Amino acid sequence: MTTTSFEFAIFTLVTLVLYYVVSRKMQNQILLIASYIFLISWNIQFAIVFLILTVVNFTAAQFIARKGKRSKLALYTGIAFNIAALVFFKYADFFVPSVVGFLQQIGITQVEDGLRILLPLGLSFFIVQTISYLLDVNRGITVPASSFVQFAVYMVYFPRVISGPIERYREFQPLLQETRNFDRANLDIAFILILQGLVRKVVIANLLFLLVPLNIFSQPGLYQPPHLALWLLVYTFALYNDFAGYTLLARGVSALFGIPLSANFNAPYTAQGFSDFWQRWHITLSNWLRDYIFMPVTRNLLRRKFSRNHAVSIVLPPMTTMFVSALWHSASLNMLIWGGMHGVYLVAERGLTLARPVKRNQSAPKWRQYASVLIVFILVALAWVPFRTALPEAITYWSILLSPASWLDALRNFSAIRGQVLNRYTLDAIVLITISILLDFAHLRLGEQALQRFPVLVQAIIINMVILALIIASIAQNRPPAFVYQGF
Amino acid sequence: MDEKVVRETLRNYIKKELIRDPKYNLGDTEGIITGGLIDSFSLAEFAVFVESEFNVYIPDSDLTVTKMNTLDQMVTRVLLDMK
Numbered sequence: 001m002t003t004t005s006f007e008f009a010i011f012t013l014v015t016l017v018l019y020y021v022v023s024r025k026m027q028n029q030i031l032l033i034a035s036y037i038f039l040i041s042w043n044i045q046f047a048i049v050f051l052i053l054t055v056v057n058f059t060a061a062q063f064i065a066r067k068g069k070r071s072k073l074a075l076y077t078g079i080a081f082n083i084a085a086l087v088f089f090k091y092a093d094f095f096v097p098s099v100v101g102f103l104q105q106i107g108i109t110q111v112e113d114g115l116r117i118l119l120p121l122g123l124s125f126f127i128v129q130t131i132s133y134l135l136d137v138n139r140g141i142t143v144p145a146s147s148f149v150q151f152a153v154y155m156v157y158f159p160r161v162i163s164g165p166i167e168r169y170r171e172f173q174p175l176l177q178e179t180r181n182f183d184r185a186n187l188d189i190a191f192i193l194i195l196q197g198l199v200r201k202v203v204i205a206n207l208l209f210l211l212v213p214l215n216i217f218s219q220p221g222l223y224q225p226p227h228l229a230l231w232l233l234v235y236t237f238a239l240y241n242d243f244a245g246y247t248l249l250a251r252g253v254s255a256l257f258g259i260p261l262s263a264n265f266n267a268p269y270t271a272q273g274f275s276d277f278w279q280r281w282h283i284t285l286s287n288w289l290r291d292y293i294f295m296p297v298t299r300n301l302l303r304r305k306f307s308r309n310h311a312v313s314i315v316l317p318p319m320t321t322m323f324v325s326a327l328w329h330s331a332s333l334n335m336l337i338w339g340g341m342h343g344v345y346l347v348a349e350r351g352l353t354l355a356r357p358v359k360r361n362q363s364a365p366k367w368r369q370y371a372s373v374l375i376v377f378i379l380v381a382l383a384w385v386p387f388r389t390a391l392p393e394a395i396t397y398w399s400i401l402l403s404p405a406s407w408l409d410a411l412r413n414f415s416a417i418r419g420q421v422l423n424r425y426t427l428d429a430i431v432l433i434t435i436s437i438l439l440d441f442a443h444l445r446l447g448e449q450a451l452q453r454f455p456v457l458v459q460a461i462i463i464n465m466v467i468l469a470l471i472i473a474s475i476a477q478n479r480p481p482a483f484v485y486q487g488f
Numbered sequence: 489m490d491e492k493v494v495r496e497t498l499r500n501y502i503k504k505e506l507i508r509d510p511k512y513n514l515g516d517t518e519g520i521i522t523g524g525l526i527d528s529f530s531l532a533e534f535a536v537f538v539e540s541e542f543n544v545y546i547p548d549s550d551l552t553v554t555k556m557n558t559l560d561q562m563v564t565r566v567l568l569d570m571k
Contacts, residue, residue, distance in 0.1 A: 136549070139547065141547055141549060168549070272524075273524075275527045275528065276524070279553075287552070290528055290548075291548045291549045292548070294528055294532075295528070295531075295532055295535075295548035295551060296548060298528075298529060298532035298533075299532050299535060299536055299548070302532060302533060302536040303536055303539075308529065308533055317529070317532075350529060353527075356508070357507060357508045357509040357512075358506070358507045358508060358509070358524070358525050358526070359524075360523045360524055360525060
């Protein structure tokens with residue numbers, strides 16, 4: 001049951017009614033039952049895996065807290081167990097054929113279906129939460145959960161179990177202890193978040209993904225630079241709106257239950273630098289990487305007297321952080337290249353800032369600010385190529401896209417490809433991208449609840465236009481694309 | 489240690505070592521992170537400086553824009569952990 005499906009809407013409505021009918025003490029139980037029903041709707045294996053991991057981590061944290069300073073072994077064992085689970089499920093596809101082959105050789109046949117191991121949806125998100133939980137308990141920042149129900153809700157809370165946002169237990173747990181009553185304020189917040197989420201996901205992202213040629217990333221050699229540039233631009237905005245839309249939906253649904261979730265995006269394509277970009281894109285994962293990878297590595301280097309200007313201090317923290325980020329997404333070579341590119345961007349940016357006094361963001365001339373935004377956008381977009389496709393195809397993509405000779409050729413023969421580049425689909429893409437930019441602009445200027453700032457009549461017109469756009473977009477999609485990030 | 493001493497020590501450190509402009513007029517309530525004056529690298533340096541200068545450990549998860557964005561917030565946090 002996907003978050004944009006009719007079934008999910010009914011499921012949420014039923015859960016909501018039960019949630020507000022029962023006593024406060026039972027609300028968390030309702031959320032837990034609903035969350036496992038949601039998991040089972042995908043595959044019962046997911047529910048079993050998450051239940052086992054929840055029990056193990058709940059127990060491990062209590063053991064770590066009891067042992068105090070002697071808990072390092074328990075901590076490392078707990079973290080290793082979680083990582084092993086992630087590795088096992090992410091790479092099960094690799095070794096199942098070998099196991100099947102071996103069993104068939106020794107006469108055990110017809111086992112392949114039984115051995116099929118599915119990667120539980122949202123496992124990567126689940127595991128980073130368990131690791132941060134164990135680390136925080138070990139550091140004494142978080143008191144281990146005394147209520148298994150509360151901890152289990154934290155781990156599998158259905159609005160965000162598939163693709164985040166990633167929450168810290170110490171910030172989420174108090175929300176589960178508060179009394180949550182149905183009120184108009186929550187409803188308003190929820191409505192606006194859900195509306196924005198549906199626009200970004202169903203209208204902008206899904207339609208943009210449908211426009212992108214099916215083989216542009218798998219067979220880039222068939223295309224000319226203008227095609228590759230155009231569809232990379234489209235993909236860049238499609239990916240952003242897909243993920244941002246999902247997060248807004250998750251937050252909106254959660255707001256209906258009186259549980260606010262963290263924002264995950266803040267107009268990332270307006271970033272003027274790469275550090276800035278990572279404070280705007282997938283914010284909860286960026287914060288996790290900063291707190292558990294970047295900061296410890298940096299602080300340890302500084303304590304060991306590697307000065308800020310030392311090459312090791314400049315290179316090691318961002319490269320380590322971005323490689324971990326890449327591995328979190330997938331341990332493929334193309335993903336490591338994606339992470340490596342962003343690591344290099346951060347290293348270069350750090351090197352440049354060390355060479356001169358720091359200036360406030362808004363003190364640079366406007367042209368320089370816009371130029372910074374454009375440069376960051378182009379470099380981020382180029383890095384999306386290996387994020388999206390395997391390395392050989394990514395290299396082909398870049399080699400054509402960045403080849404001056406290929407561009408000259410394409411421009412000389414532009415009349416031959418004009419119809420493929422400048423057509424109705426391009427116009428559709430431009431309109432959708434413009435809507436995305438306008439939404440970001442409104443978000444930056446007016447805040448997340450921008451809609452409420454307009455007069456009621458204007459709000460009504462906007463809402464009706466959105467509903468119309470949703471209907472048109474839904475009709476245009478026979479099979480809507482799945483959330484990209486639910487695959488991680 | 490006196491609050492004024494802590495404040496001026498931190499202010500001078502931030503201006504000289506992190507912003508690298510000793511003449512910068514750093515306000516007590518000015519957004520240092522939101523203004524782009526310091527980033528995560530600099531926050532780590534700040535944390536290590538506070539450890540060595542004041543013997544105060546600030547956890548990584550507290551080195552955030554919500555908790556460490558202004559000089560006022562930094563001073564309050566250091567004084568709190570010194571007590």
